[in-house]
Amino acid sequence: MRWNTLMDLIAIGMKNGDVSIHRLVNWQKIWVLTWPNGTSPSTENNDNSGKSSEEGSSSRLDITAMEWRPDGKVLAVAYNRNVKKLESKEEMDSEKDSSIALVDIENGEVITTITCPSCLITCMSWQFKSNFYLNDRYKLTEDGIDDVMKVCSQPNFNILAIGTSTGFVFTYIFGVLLVGVYELKDRPRVEHVSFTSDLCTMSVLTGTTNPESSTNSDNFQYQSFFLPTFGRNSEQYFIVSHIYAKTFSLLSYLEDIIGSIQETMEDILLELDSKLTSYLQPKGPKNSNGSVLLADELLELLVVGTFSDSLEKFLHQLTDKGLRKLGRSIETTYLTIQRYVVCNVQRCCKHIFSHLNVLRAISLWKNEFDQIGLKTQDINRAIHGVATFYLKSLELQQVIDSSCQNLVCFFRWLLSVTVRFYNDSMPSSQQDSIKISPQDLQYVADFIEENFDCQDNHQDDSMSDASVNRPTATNFTLERVCQYLKPEPLVYRTFAINDQSLNPWFKYLKERPMLVNEDNEGGLILYKHNVESSLITEHRMLVTKARDAFKAPKDALSDFFEKSYDSNLKFTLSLYAKETPKVTHASDEISGFSYIAIAGDLEVESEICILKILTANPSIVHFVLFTVVVVENGAELETNPIDIQFYTESILSMLLVTKDSQYSYLLQLPLASIENNFLLIASGASLQNLRVNLPILRVTIDSTSEIAIRRLDNFKPSQFAVSGSRKVCCISSRAKRRVRVFEMDGNEEEAEEESEIFE
Known part of the structure; x- marks a missing residue:
C-alpha cells in the first residue's frame, strides 16, 4: 500500500x-490496472487490461x-515478470525478467515500462532534489508535442532508484532515462535503496535471510555511498x-503513425484479394504450363484489344x-498513405532531428555538460538515422506519386474498355471523360509491369518453375508501395531515386566517403x-540509434562508481x-x-534502530x-x-x-x-556488538506520555501506509481482506472497508 504524496x-x-x-x-475506487495472464476475471475503467486464468504460483x-x-501524478509498479511478454513463451524461461510499469494517475494507462533482465526488483524509492531551480540560460522551448512520458510538466528534478535481487541498483531520471547501473560488491540482494x-x-541495505549465503554472523549490511554527480549536475541532467x-x-507517435499506414494498406489488400481471387487463381493445366498469364492477357487487351474468356467474364x-469503386479505393489508400507520410512522418522527423541537434550542441558544451558523459559520435549516428529515415519517406512519397498516376490511368483504361464493350448506352459526354491518351497508355503498361508481373532472374529455369513465380491472388499486392512497409530489403528498385547510375552526385559521394561518415565528430x-x-527497417534503425545516443551518461556513471567504489563508500553497518x-x-x-x-x-530482541546521517557529510552517523513498552493497567507490555x-x-x-500477540498499537x-539518545557510531561497526556494549533505550508509553498511541481493538494488523500530508493511516488485516483507515488527528476510526486480497 502506498499513499499518494499530494492527493487523497x-x-x-x-x-x-x-x-x-x-x-x-467514501473509499471510492478510481480504476484498476490488470494485465493479461493475471488472475483477475475482469477490469474496471481501464483499457490496459485482460482476462486470464491462474497459472500457478511459479x-x-x-x-x-x-x-x-x-x-x-505517476505510479511506479514493480512486477516479478516482464509485463511486455506475459503471453509470450520466451517469458516462461528459467531466468525471468522483472519489470516496472509507470502508470498515469489520471486514467490508469501505462506510460512506459522498464525491464530489468534476469533479476527480481526488490525495492524502489523516488526522491526529488530540494531547492532545485533551473538557470535561465537552460531555458527549454515548448514545441506543443504531446508529452507521452509525462516529464515536461515536472518542475523539479527527481530520480527513481531501483534495487534488485542480483546486487544491482538502477537510477532513472524522472523514471524514464537510465543514467546509472551500480554493481555492489559480492552482488548481494538489495532490500532497500534511497537517496x-x-x-x-x-x-x-543488502543481505539475505539464508544462513548459507552469509559470510559471517551478520547477514545484513547498511552501506552509504557518496555520489555527488546528481547533486552537482542536476540542471544538466x-x-x-x-x-x-x-x-x-x-x-x-511515429510508431503509431507507421502502424496506421500498415493498417490502411492491409485494408485495401484485403479488398483486392476479395475482388481478384476468383480471377487470379490458377485456371487449369493450360495456366500451369505458363502459356496464359495475367500480364499477357492484359497486354493483349491493351495492344490488340481482344479479351480472353476469363478476363471477359471477370x-x-x-x-x-x-x-470505379475499386479504383477509387486504391487511389484513396495511396493518397491517405501519402498524407500520413507528408503531414505526419516527415514533420515528426524534423522535430526529432531538431531535438537531437540540440543534444549534439550541448554535448559540445564541454565546460557545462562534460560531466554528463554524452558522446558526440553516438548522437551523430542518431542524427544520421533520422536523416536516412526522412530520405526513405521522401522515396516512398515519390513511389506513391508514380504508382498513383499509373493506377489512375490503368483503371480509367480498364473502365473505358468495359464501357465500350458492355455499356453502349452511356452518353457521349461521359465517354469523353474516360478517354485514354497515348501518354496514358504508357502509364497503363507501366502499371501492368509493376503489379501484374514478377521479375524472373533465372531465365534457364523450366516454364513450370517460372509459372510458380507468376502473380496469384496473394502477390497482386501493389508491391511497389507495400515493400516499404515490410522489414525486408526492397525488391523493386527501378525508380530514379534508387538508381545510382543515373545520378553523378552518387558517384561524387562514393569517391568522398568522409562527407557522409556518421562517426565524424565535426558534424x-x-x-x-x-x-x-x-x-520499416529504417525506422527500427532510427529507434536503436536514438537509444544509443542516450546510453553514454549511464556508462560513464557506472564506470565511475566501479572505479571509485571504495572511496565513495562512506559508511557501513552490519x-x-x-x-x-x-x-x-x-x-x-x-x-x-x-x-x-x-x-x-534483530536477533532476540525486537528493537528499532534509527540512523541519523549528516547530509553534507554521510560519514558522520x-x-x-x-x-517500545506500553503501560496499561499498571502492566508493562x-x-x-x-x-514502520x-x-x-x-x-x-x-x-x-x-x-503475546494479544494487543496491537499504532504509535x-x-x-x-x-x-x-543518539550516539556517534564509526563506520564498520556491528549492531550485535553495540547491543552488548551499550544499553538499549526503553521508550515507555503510558497515560501521562505525550507520545500519541492508539490501540487497535478486535483487529490483527499486518502492514500499514501513512500520509503526513493527508494526515491519514491505512492498516490492512493479517488475512489481507480488510483495511482500516484512520484520521490521524481525530480520535475515532475514519472508515473500515472490505477489500480484495492484496499484498
Whole structure:
C-alpha cells in the first residue's frame, strides 16, 4: 500500500497482480490496472487490461514494490515478470525478467515500462532534489508535442532508484532515462535503496535471510555511498532527460503513425484479394504450363484489344460501377498513405532531428555538460538515422506519386474498355471523360509491369518453375508501395531515386566517403541514402540509434562508481536478523539530516534502530537503538514492530504488537523525544556488538506520555501506509481482506472497508 504524496489517493497492490486506486472520500475506487495472464476475471475503467486464468504460483504475476512520483501524478509498479511478454513463451524461461510499469494517475494507462533482465526488483524509492531551480540560460522551448512520458510538466528534478535481487541498483531520471547501473560488491540482494534530499548520498541495505549465503554472523549490511554527480549536475541532467522525453514521445507517435499506414494498406489488400481471387487463381493445366498469364492477357487487351474468356467474364461480373469503386479505393489508400507520410512522418522527423541537434550542441558544451558523459559520435549516428529515415519517406512519397498516376490511368483504361464493350448506352459526354491518351497508355503498361508481373532472374529455369513465380491472388499486392512497409530489403528498385547510375552526385559521394561518415565528430554535412532498406527497417534503425545516443551518461556513471567504489563508500553497518528488516527513510532539509529506520527481528530482541546521517557529510552517523513498552493497567507490555514508516521528516509511525500477540498499537514517535539518545557510531561497526556494549533505550508509553498511541481493538494488523500530508493511516488485516483507515488527528476510526486480497 502506498499513499499518494499530494492527493487523497492510495494505491493497493493485490495478490493477483492487480493495482487499484482508491480515493479517501467514501473509499471510492478510481480504476484498476490488470494485465493479461493475471488472475483477475475482469477490469474496471481501464483499457490496459485482460482476462486470464491462474497459472500457478511459479508463474503468477506478483507486485514486488510500488512508489509514487514526488508530484503524485505517476505510479511506479514493480512486477516479478516482464509485463511486455506475459503471453509470450520466451517469458516462461528459467531466468525471468522483472519489470516496472509507470502508470498515469489520471486514467490508469501505462506510460512506459522498464525491464530489468534476469533479476527480481526488490525495492524502489523516488526522491526529488530540494531547492532545485533551473538557470535561465537552460531555458527549454515548448514545441506543443504531446508529452507521452509525462516529464515536461515536472518542475523539479527527481530520480527513481531501483534495487534488485542480483546486487544491482538502477537510477532513472524522472523514471524514464537510465543514467546509472551500480554493481555492489559480492552482488548481494538489495532490500532497500534511497537517496538524500540533495541527491548526493545513496543508502542501501543488502543481505539475505539464508544462513548459507552469509559470510559471517551478520547477514545484513547498511552501506552509504557518496555520489555527488546528481547533486552537482542536476540542471544538466534535467535538460538531457527533457530532450530524451521529447525525442521518445515523438518516436512513440511515429510508431503509431507507421502502424496506421500498415493498417490502411492491409485494408485495401484485403479488398483486392476479395475482388481478384476468383480471377487470379490458377485456371487449369493450360495456366500451369505458363502459356496464359495475367500480364499477357492484359497486354493483349491493351495492344490488340481482344479479351480472353476469363478476363471477359471477370470484367462482366465486376461491372463498371464496381471497377470505379475499386479504383477509387486504391487511389484513396495511396493518397491517405501519402498524407500520413507528408503531414505526419516527415514533420515528426524534423522535430526529432531538431531535438537531437540540440543534444549534439550541448554535448559540445564541454565546460557545462562534460560531466554528463554524452558522446558526440553516438548522437551523430542518431542524427544520421533520422536523416536516412526522412530520405526513405521522401522515396516512398515519390513511389506513391508514380504508382498513383499509373493506377489512375490503368483503371480509367480498364473502365473505358468495359464501357465500350458492355455499356453502349452511356452518353457521349461521359465517354469523353474516360478517354485514354497515348501518354496514358504508357502509364497503363507501366502499371501492368509493376503489379501484374514478377521479375524472373533465372531465365534457364523450366516454364513450370517460372509459372510458380507468376502473380496469384496473394502477390497482386501493389508491391511497389507495400515493400516499404515490410522489414525486408526492397525488391523493386527501378525508380530514379534508387538508381545510382543515373545520378553523378552518387558517384561524387562514393569517391568522398568522409562527407557522409556518421562517426565524424565535426558534424554531418550530407546524409547517406540506403537504397535497399525499407521504411520499416529504417525506422527500427532510427529507434536503436536514438537509444544509443542516450546510453553514454549511464556508462560513464557506472564506470565511475566501479572505479571509485571504495572511496565513495562512506559508511557501513552490519546487523543480524532472522527475517528481512523493515526499512524506511526521510530527509529533514531544515536540520540537514537524513534518517534511516530499521526494524525487524534483530536477533532476540525486537528493537528499532534509527540512523541519523549528516547530509553534507554521510560519514558522520549517529544511531539510537530502542524498544517500545506500553503501560496499561499498571502492566508493562513489551512490543514487537510489525511495520514502520516515516509520517513526516520528524515523526516515525510504528505498527506494534505485544509479545503475546494479544494487543496491537499504532504509535506516532516524534524524533525529538529521543534526540538526546543518539550516539556517534564509526563506520564498520556491528549492531550485535553495540547491543552488548551499550544499553538499549526503553521508550515507555503510558497515560501521562505525550507520545500519541492508539490501540487497535478486535483487529490483527499486518502492514500499514501513512500520509503526513493527508494526515491519514491505512492498516490492512493479517488475512489481507480488510483495511482500516484512520484520521490521524481525530480520535475515532475514519472508515473500515472490505477489500480484495492484496499484498
